[in-house]
Amino acid sequence: MILEGILAVFTVKTILLIFGGTVLGILFGSIPGITVTMGVALFLPITFSMSPVEGLSLLMGLYIGGTSGGLISAILLNIPGTPASVCTCFDGSPMAKNGQAGKALGIGIVFSFLGGVFSLLVLYFISPLVAEVALNFASFEYFSIGVFSLTLVSTMSGKSLVKGLFSALLGFAFTFIGMAPITAFPRFTFGIKELNGGISLLPALIGLFAVAQLFEESEQGVGEKVKPVEYAIKGFGFSMKEFLSQKVNFLRSALIGTGIGILPGLGGAICSVVSYGVAKNQSKTPELFGKGSIEGLVASETSNNASTGGALVPLMTLGIPGDNTTAILLAGFMIHGITPGPLLFENNGVLVYAIFTALLLSNIFMLISEFGGMRLFVKILAVPKHILLPIVLTLCVIGSYGLNNRMFDVWTMLFFGVLGFAMKKFEVPATPLLLGFILGPIIETELRRGLMRSQGSFLPFFTEPISGVILTLTILIVLFSAFRTIRQKRNNQR
């Protein structure tokens, strides 16, 4: 099965798709305001006509390339290309201004690669074990995991616990539209027949993350064109001594990135911030952080790329996305009639190992193309945003229309675009809405199934060991967040 999966990727077409996806991903990641989430969403419709291995390989390339690409603009423009590369700006940009742009890029690229490969190894060894455990899960456990994931995302996203919960509930409420689970009776369709099937995930995603971005950019204005810092890379850009001095920092950041990446909905940005903070605390020279410290750059870039493999663990083993981009990858699986979850390893083992191989190749291509094609990526940074964004929007339209060949989905995309923009204005985080939208049907279906099994009793949800522990954790997370919010308010009043 493993060999079959590896060989499935080694066709000329699939290799080219992975390479193209990685290069395009780097482009998306490097252009500020165009995120990896947007990139993967835009290319999802292209995979319709491909085989599952080809389509998912392309998406993995986009995912890996897009996560890493943010470092280019972070170092050369001092503008993070993606939220995950915010901390890369702190030390990458000062290094570039001090005439060490080549070194900063070299360190960023190599440790992005190493972080990605580390998390891939974790994914490779951990996910079959998690899937095996998850095979024993019943409705009670799935309901609890759904509630836990949603609560975790709501409490960790944004500054306000209440707004996070509001966002999650809003996402949940959108899932009521269409046929009710189990009974299949239409709810909240307002007589519109297109709503009978519910709201499609892809147009909602594209609207929330791409169209909303267009509104935001149009409000801020395209601004002045920023000139990238001059750079030159010799070899990898750094010495072996510098590389070896970062062993502990690399391992710690990779573990943090992968660990946080596994938790649903937190994503690379939080991994990067946490790793950077820990690296600074543990450093012998914390005063250098923010002035061009190699340690800070290594921590940020290792951890945000290590989050990629981590985020794929819950997606592939439980069908629960680890971040925004893996939520779109979930749609990618579904388009090809594949449901991620514990049975994926049994029913689609070849595909699973093909994906692992595609991820490894994406990381290798990312390393090669970022060193080899840096001049191209820097040139793309010079394309004005007022030209780029309208082109991206037309791609969004194609993406939404291509899903079911109907304009209704394109209008849905626009609705969610306006909603996403309004949420930004009201400082409501969008990630909980997305997770609510994905997890809502799981939570509702599993609760109703569980109650049918228990003859209407809620007790087994708490008395079943795994389900009980997860629900207890959920309650503790809510209490901890509420306590933290109250304490912050009190501190602010003093």
Add this chain to the structure above:
Amino acid sequence: MNKKTIGLGFFSIALGIAILIMSNGIRDFAAVGVGAKFFPRIAAVGFMILGSLLVYQNRTLLFVRSHSETANMKGSSLSPVLTLAILILYLALIPILGYIIASTLYMFGQILILNRGNKQHYLRYGIIAIISATATYLLFVKVFNVMIPAGILG
């Protein structure tokens, strides 16, 4: 926290009430456990509680006139409104004119909106819009086999 948050709170309460009223029309079919009404009602109550919390947290601002926010509202850019208007027009035109013509017109207009206040190069933008719309259409239709409305050019 500001007055916008209070507005969000009231919106959340109103949404909760609306969902609660509309959930009366749902048929349950539940012999055991909970039916199709259960979660919408839970969500409705949740919206009302969260909305009340948002209003309560900011209650001190309820009757305060915020000059800075009013000024911000007045000073906010017109571009998002123009962008929304041109997007609505674009989506309405796609089935009639087809993707290529509608996208060309949209891109040209959107570039002008985004570049407001700077020097405009109409001819360059026009050429970019035509080439981009045609290239994306041909790429997706001919290479990736994605169906896109051709409209009057079809």
